Amino acid sequence: MSTVELTRDERAVRQTSGPVLGMVIFVASEAMFFATFFGAYFTIYSVNPVWPPAGFPRLEPGLATVLTVVLVASSVTLQFGVRAIRRGRDRGLLRWLGLTILLGAVFLGLQLYDYSLLGFSVRDGIFGSVFYVMTGLHMAHVFGGVVFLVLVLLQGLGGQLSDASHDSLEAGAIYWHFVDVVWICLFTTFYLVGLS
């Protein structure tokens, strides 16, 4: 092999796995997707003299705080799983991954329960529109993440994951953390901003 000089940056990017790099770029795309909704939210917020508009209750952060704790905890458990497989402990991975999926499912269930307690719908005015569309799209992303992680779990149960080869898990973890961050932004925007 002839001497081919690669810069340090080039070596670094070539050593990043394809699926992980692909997921990072995809997450950038998803970030623009949610950023558009936040841009829309604050545009609408700025054209309305009263916010939330008359007829909407101020949202109580109680149950949403529980939701936040559940989702953040699921990011932590998933990262424990990633650490386990990096050290070659695939039993550990399966346990942490199972727990993560469970927490994701709990989040979805609790959020539906939260929806059922709210006294307004998407049709009841602009606040209902932005609230349900934004949290609903986030919920769809959590659902997608759960499906992704279940597929990774099936790979793990089939013995296809090892310390040398677990790109699907690494990529899934990046996605899951991103969805977590989006929820924190949603929680802050809808439940905490303007709270006296």
Next chain:
Amino acid sequence: MAIVEPRTTERAPEPQRHWLVEWLTTTDHKRIGILYLLNSFAFFFVAGVFALLMRTELAEPGRQLVTTNGYNQLFTLHGTLMIFLFILPVLVGFGNYLVPLQIGALDMAFPRINALSFWLLPVGGLTILSGLLAKGGAAAAGWTSYAPVSEQGGAGQDLWIVGLVVVGTASILSGVNFIVTILRLRAPGMTMTRLPVFVWSMLATSLLMVLATPVLTAGLIMLFADRRLGAFFFNPAHGGDVLLWQHVFWFFGHPEVYMLILGAWGVVSEILPVFSGKPLFGYQGVILAFVLITALSFSVWAHHMFVTGQVEYPFFSATTELISIPTGVLFFNWLATLWRGRLRFEPPMLFALGFIALFLIGGVDGVWMASPAMDFAIHDTYWVVAHIHYVLFGGTVFGVMAASYYWFPKITGRLLGRTLGKWHFWLMFCGFNLTFFPMHELGLRGMPRRVADYLPDAGWSFLNQLATAGSFLIAVSLLVFLVNVVLTLRRPPDAPPDPWEGNTLEWATSSPPPVHNFDRLPTVRSNRPVRDAREQEVAR
């Protein structure tokens, strides 16, 4: 470190499958590239027929051919299909075929995602077109679908929304695929500063596809929520904001127009050096211009919204004018590449030169319109139609034709006929200017766009007749192209690996390339590896 498994070069012979199954299930980037090109030209044909119908309707005052609602559907579908299903996919199609070859790779990074992002296109395109069968017809709110018009209308508008979400998803996936491919799969020695200019242009395009397309998807979801779920995003009566749609749409839309032109800039920057017998003047300047334009394209969107009176004029005017600086750098470098070159006026070169002339006019139009005072006078007139067509037809389509003549021998193993190619060029060049140059004057005389009819005493009739005649001349030129392609494909393959004395790696392999792309890869020591190899051969 992953364990390298011993790879056998000989595979078990695969069972012979029907050619149709082979093509429908292929994950080979070259075949997918060809599918992209075929699909794009099919939609080009459909959208072109819509354009001819519009020009026929406008040939004289009064309504002859279509109803006003029918006319609205025609210009909506013409714009939507041309932009989302012809211009972008045809560039992505050339990218699919060429990027792995030009960087010396075996395939794209994610071949199956590549196949998925292609197949989503016909699905999305047909979804939009299927609106023609819906009650009330297809979408009729224009390709920009401004609220509140787009909040009304029947199922055709919903099909338009769904189709565009599908097409946008395809865009995002292929953008991710290109970026990973270009960053990770380059041949040894192919550093970023030795990357062919076309690959750089596709990298910039991909960045825009990844970062701007989701903004449109988000806007489309808001629109759909308003229409079908009873939400109020764009409804000011219930606290929404009607201008929000324009902001969201153009925040996507302006990067979108650079997605539609960057690839053509890349093509022209490949072709001019080859047919001038010189290196590209200022390679790094061209790359820097691509990068700057990509970045600036996110800061100019509200220049589409000057007449709303709700945007910051100095900011958006200044950022828009700023874009003319890197664009000027491109023009300077192209002309300097031609300067004192040994020019060969083969069809690809003719189209590339036509591109420079016409895109210059489109670009200068754009500089004018960036001035709010000027924009107030010409907003929504035929001036804007002239501008967009000088940029996207005079620019991108001439670039696409240059690419077609240039890479046809690589893709099919046959050189397109020269004489018919020259006829094609001159007919299209004359037809194009005849169609779109008068539209500048029509715009200045106040003719609004998107209207099916005009008064006989408005003074617009003669210029409209010129434009209609020109549009049919364009159609004739494209017929010449089609005849050329058909005649050429009936001949036996005769193209050598490198018919044009090219610079980049795709010319180092046979025409067409084998499934695995390269039997032997030349060493890459500059951004013109094939020329280096040719010179070494001569020196020996």
